Amino acid sequence: GNSVTQMEGPVTLSEEAFLTINCTYTATGYPSLFWYVQYPGEGLQLLLKATKADDKGSNKGFEATYRKETTSFHLEKGSVQVSDSAVYFCALSATGTYKYIFGTGTRLKVLA
Amino acid sequence: EAGVTQFPSHSVIEKGQTVTLRCDPISGHDNLYWYRRVMGKEIKFLLHFVKESKQDESGMPNNRFLAERTGGTYSTLKVQPAELEDSGVYFCASSQRDVGGSTIYFGEGSWLTVV
Secondary structure (H helix, E strand, C coil), rough: CCCCCCCCEEEEEEECCCCCECCEEEEECCCEEEEEEEEECCEEEEEEEEEECEEEEEEEEEEEECCCCCCCEEEEECCCCHHEEEEEEEEEEECCCCCEEEEEEEEEECCC | CCCCEEEEEEECCCCCEEEEEECCCCCCCCCCEEEEEEECCCCCEEEEEECCEEEEECCCCCCCCEEHHHCCCCCEECCCCCCCHHHHEEEEEEEEECCCCCCCCCCEEEEEECC
């Protein structure tokens, strides 16, 4: 079946460090891929998405590229800020379906 | 435009009691979804409404959970009787389209603690 695997957290970084959160998936067909973020005390917010292979989603300095050959959608940011501290969820939506399959989430803590 | 709103934001109940969670989707969104995240685990799909009809409730854990969507507007999710393992965050989401790749918009979640 379809699944999403994210790197275990928590991830602790100093401000301005480079961030990578790994995400790999298993799915038939051509799923759409998403990163959602949950800031403390808030709900899930769409951070970025990509709907086909080689697409790059980007938002707020975050980027992720849909790599079909490696079935990956790693999240990156060149310079993190304290305000980026949150839980990040990788998700997929399989072709022709409405269900989102989420990873377990990765907690990021950025220290000043 | 208002987003997806959920009520209550936090609830603490005793095992065996009943809790009802409410979700108001974004206006005009026919599709409404419930998801749940149990502590430390992944967010899991519970069910999907299109207007007032249940399209898929394959993710509902057992018959202690009952979801309704009266008139195709707001939705309620009732847990009766609640058990300790029901503790978690219940997210509601809505979308205009129900095909893969469509963005769905989540609410802030209802945090349920069963003691």
